[in-house]
Amino acid sequence: MAEVGTEFRDIAPAEVEDVELYHAKSWITKYVFSQDAKVIAIQYSLTAIGIGLVALVLSWIMRLQLGFPDSFSFIDPEDYYQFITMHGMIMVIYLLTALFLGGFGNYLIPLMVGARDMVFPFVNMVSYWVYLTAVLVLLASFFVPGGPTGAGWTLYPPQAILSGTPGSGAGIVLMLVSLALFIVGFTMGGLNYVTTVLQARTRGMTLMRMPLTVWGIFVATILALLAFPALLVGAVMMTLDSVLGTSFFMPSIVEQGELLNYGGGSPILFQHLFWFFGHPEVYIVALPAFGIVSDLLSVHARRHIFGYRMMVWAIVIIGALSFVVWAHHMYVSGMNPYFGFFFATTTLIIAVPTALKVYNWTLTLWRANIQFTLPMLFALAFLVTFVNGGITGLFLGNVVVDVPLSDTMFVVAHFHMVMGVAPLLVIFGAIYHWYPLMTGRMLNQTMGHIHFWVTFVGAYAIFLPIHYLGFLGVPRRYFEMGETTFIPDSAQSLNAFVTVMALIVVFAQIIFLYNMVWTLFKGKMAGRNPWKATTLEWQTADVPPGHGNFGQDLPVVYRWAYDYGVPGAAEDFVPQNQPPEQVTAAAAE
Amino acid sequence: MNILEQLRQKPWAADQIPLDNAHQGSAYAVPTAQLGLRIFLGAITVLLLLFIVAYNERMAVVDWRPLPEPWLLWLNTGVLILSSIIMHKGLIAARRGRAESAKSSFLVAGGCAVLFLIGQLAVWQQLIALGYFAAANPANAFFYLLTALHGIHLLGGLVAWGRIIAGTGRGTDAAELCARMELCTIYWHFLLVVWVVFFALLLST
Numbered sequence: 001m002a003e004v005g006t007e008f009r010d011i012a013p014a015e016v017e018d019v020e021l022y023h024a025k026s027w028i029t030k031y032v033f034s035q036d037a038k039v040i041a042i043q044y045s046l047t048a049i050g051i052g053l054v055a056l057v058l059s060w061i062m063r064l065q066l067g068f069p070d071s072f073s074f075i076d077p078e079d080y081y082q083f084i085t086m087h088g089m090i091m092v093i094y095l096l097t098a099l100f101l102g103g104f105g106n107y108l109i110p111l112m113v114g115a116r117d118m119v120f121p122f123v124n125m126v127s128y129w130v131y132l133t134a135v136l137v138l139l140a141s142f143f144v145p146g147g148p149t150g151a152g153w154t155l156y157p158p159q160a161i162l163s164g165t166p167g168s169g170a171g172i173v174l175m176l177v178s179l180a181l182f183i184v185g186f187t188m189g190g191l192n193y194v195t196t197v198l199q200a201r202t203r204g205m206t207l208m209r210m211p212l213t214v215w216g217i218f219v220a221t222i223l224a225l226l227a228f229p230a231l232l233v234g235a236v237m238m239t240l241d242s243v244l245g246t247s248f249f250m251p252s253i254v255e256q257g258e259l260l261n262y263g264g265g266s267p268i269l270f271q272h273l274f275w276f277f278g279h280p281e282v283y284i285v286a287l288p289a290f291g292i293v294s295d296l297l298s299v300h301a302r303r304h305i306f307g308y309r310m311m312v313w314a315i316v317i318i319g320a321l322s323f324v325v326w327a328h329h330m331y332v333s334g335m336n337p338y339f340g341f342f343f344a345t346t347t348l349i350i351a352v353p354t355a356l357k358v359y360n361w362t363l364t365l366w367r368a369n370i371q372f373t374l375p376m377l378f379a380l381a382f383l384v385t386f387v388n389g390g391i392t393g394l395f396l397g398n399v400v401v402d403v404p405l406s407d408t409m410f411v412v413a414h415f416h417m418v419m420g421v422a423p424l425l426v427i428f429g430a431i432y433h434w435y436p437l438m439t440g441r442m443l444n445q446t447m448g449h450i451h452f453w454v455t456f457v458g459a460y461a462i463f464l465p466i467h468y469l470g471f472l473g474v475p476r477r478y479f480e481m482g483e484t485t486f487i488p489d490s491a492q493s494l495n496a497f498v499t500v501m502a503l504i505v506v507f508a509q510i511i512f513l514y515n516m517v518w519t520l521f522k523g524k525m526a527g528r529n530p531w532k533a534t535t536l537e538w539q540t541a542d543v544p545p546g547h548g549n550f551g552q553d554l555p556v557v558y559r560w561a562y563d564y565g566v567p568g569a570a571e572d573f574v575p576q577n578q579p580p581e582q583v584t585a586a587a588a589e
Numbered sequence: 590m591n592i593l594e595q596l597r598q599k600p601w602a603a604d605q606i607p608l609d610n611a612h613q614g615s616a617y618a619v620p621t622a623q624l625g626l627r628i629f630l631g632a633i634t635v636l637l638l639l640f641i642v643a644y645n646e647r648m649a650v651v652d653w654r655p656l657p658e659p660w661l662l663w664l665n666t667g668v669l670i671l672s673s674i675i676m677h678k679g680l681i682a683a684r685r686g687r688a689e690s691a692k693s694s695f696l697v698a699g700g701c702a703v704l705f706l707i708g709q710l711a712v713w714q715q716l717i718a719l720g721y722f723a724a725a726n727p728a729n730a731f732f733y734l735l736t737a738l739h740g741i742h743l744l745g746g747l748v749a750w751g752r753i754i755a756g757t758g759r760g761t762d763a764a765e766l767c768a769r770m771e772l773c774t775i776y777w778h779f780l781l782v783v784w785v786v787f788f789a790l791l792l793s794t
Binding site: 120187190192198199203204208225226228230232236240244245247248261264266312313316556557558562 | 598601611615616617629633635639650723727730734
């Protein structure tokens with residue numbers, strides 16, 4: 001780490017080329033059809049959280065059925081499959097992807113790289129409205145004859161469009177159209193995120209001076225731009241199979257004694273396309289979480305991130321490797337064993353840069369001045385949860401272990417830990433961290449602690465038993481077990497316990513939502529830079545940042561994002577835009 | 590920008606700090622809009638490649654029966670090539686400040702593109718009249734799918750083209766207009782390459 005007073009060049013702010021901003025002329029263009037990335041970020045976030053709550057309610061209903069079968073007359077098997085499908089798809093695509101990239105990406109990229117806005121604000125605005133349309137189309141499928149699709153979130157053909165599957169008519173078509181719209185909307189946003197990072201950084205902000213949050217979102221966006229086309233190809237071709245009767249994916253098949261007009265199509269081709277998107281999707285969610293948690297740990301441990309360069313490399317390498325592991329989701333599809341061996345090997349290799357990140361997070365905390373703030377608590381909870389979920393991933397990455405565990409509750413527990421609970425903990429931590437910037441007010445600490453502890457302990461009370469249920473052989477996707485001799489009665493008691501815990505955890509989220517609303521009106525004022533962070537988003541002229549982000553002049557960057565505890569500095573942090581002579585002057589006083 | 594060189598930098602090191610302080614912020618010397626377009630074309634290329642992969646995978650099954658290639662497809666291809674050449678000529682005129690020549694070239698180039706789309710619809714009509722329905726065979730389905738995909742992208746290009754033509758009428762700044770024409774021409778050439786690849790694929794199978 002550089003000490004204060006090392007060689008530097010004076011950079012005049014006037015040398016920084018400014019950009020022409022779009023200025024809203026009415027309330028509608030300022031808050032509804034807004035081209036300001038911060039407003040678009042909030043629109044994305046509120047929509048994603050809104051649709052996420054729908055998915056949460058669906059999970060309640062599923063858990064009620066699993067915990068107390070035959071007790072609720074309003075849940076029938078068709079509903080159950082529909083709810084399971086919609087829950088999965090909404091959580092992965094419409095909540096997590098949209099919130100990390102559309103929400104945090106829009107809010108943080110321009111502010112953290114020192115830009116006034118995204119480079120294509122109009123396209124950015126359209127991106128949100130296309131996303132909203134995708135969400136509405138998805139919701140519309142609840143109200144069409146036959147209801148939403150119940151094909152499972154993977155939408156595998158041929159069953160997804162056969163009449164025995166719930167929602168095989170309009171439901172599946174609306175799902176596919178909604179996904180296509182989502183991808184179109186995302187592409188518009190993604191172009192903005194990548195181009196803004198590449199071209200609109202302020203003076204002095206090299207790529208290697210960017211905070212890891214931006215690196216995570218940047219690489220995740222590149223992954224998404226390359227991976228979502230595979231889902232689009234699958235969605236378009238399956239829509240044609242469903243609507244026009246083509247046979248891209250549909251083999252010759254007999255349905256209810258009748259030979260259908262399909263023939264020759266390859267369901268396995270769909271699986272390859274789906275997982276060529278689906279596995280990078282895991283990292284589309286995970287990489288922004290990795291980036292954000294790195295910054296949360298650094299700020300709240302008052303210490304520079306350990307191994308910054310390695311952390312960047314790990315993000316890039318994980319991103320690249322994520323494209324060569326997809327078939328580990330298909331070990332039971334009848335693939336050639338050598339094919340499985342190859343994908344098991346690449347899957348285990350990806351654990352190396354991932355483990356490196358975990359070590360670096362841990363070493364960042366080593367002998368650090370850890371502040372047990374809410375963002376730090378959530379970051380620590382992420383660290384533990386990600387390790388738990390990652391280790392079970394190593395189990396499932398091996399073909400011989402995966403085959404017996406495939407389609408059991410163990411898989412459900414694994415991906416909920418690694419891709420559900422872990423990223424959500426980061427999202428919560430990030431909201432507690434950046435809410436003061438977005439609103440100017442600190443979220444209530446008491447409500448925050450209740451929210452944290454119930455969520456953290458509750459998540460383990462839910463998902464650890466589900467691992468065990470998987471080991472017992474309890475299959476996933478089943479509406480009810482019936483008389484299954486190899487599953488003991490105690491498994492049902494455990495299922496009931498899990499359901500009760502799930503309901504408790506959900507109520508903790510209501511406290512969180514109440515806290516957000518309450519704070520907006522009555523929360524303690526945050527002031528400028530309440531966490532004493534170094535990054536540019538906290539150095540704006542106004543809190544919350546105004547239109548154009550940085551007042552008259554764009555900031556000029558003089559250092560990386562992790563100057564905490566710099567010897568000779570007056571405070572334990574040095575903002576990225578603080579000129580070296582000011583640091584030394586402050587220290588002299 | 591050499592990404593590997595950038596990734597080796599140590600931003601905390603004393604000798605790196607003055608170099609980083611002088612950095613202008615942007616990674617590439619190309620205009621931002623052009624970089625955005627190139628990234629977009631990259632994503633579209635992945636999409637089209639995956640369709641080609643699916644095509645190759647599906648055609649290996651025994652039920653694949655190639656459909657005839659109407660002579661009109663050759664004519665359409667010629668019209669699209671002409672459209673691209675004329676648009677490029679218009680761009681050169683715009684760069685040299687010959688606004689009227691640029692405008693007329695762009696009008697003709699766009700007209701050719703519209704003609705191409707009409708020609709493609711005529712091919713569809715011919716094939717349907719001959720009984721080559723999408724559901725009848727995967728080869729038919731892929732033909733309609735790929736031509737539709739290309740056509741939709743060309744329609745999107747025509748929207749941008751329409752805005753440029755409208756801009757010439759409104760007296761938009763010459764440099765701004767030239768930049769937009771450059772973007773439109775890149776996209777046009779890209780779509781020509783895509784069509785040539787698709788056409789070659791259809792002919793070869």
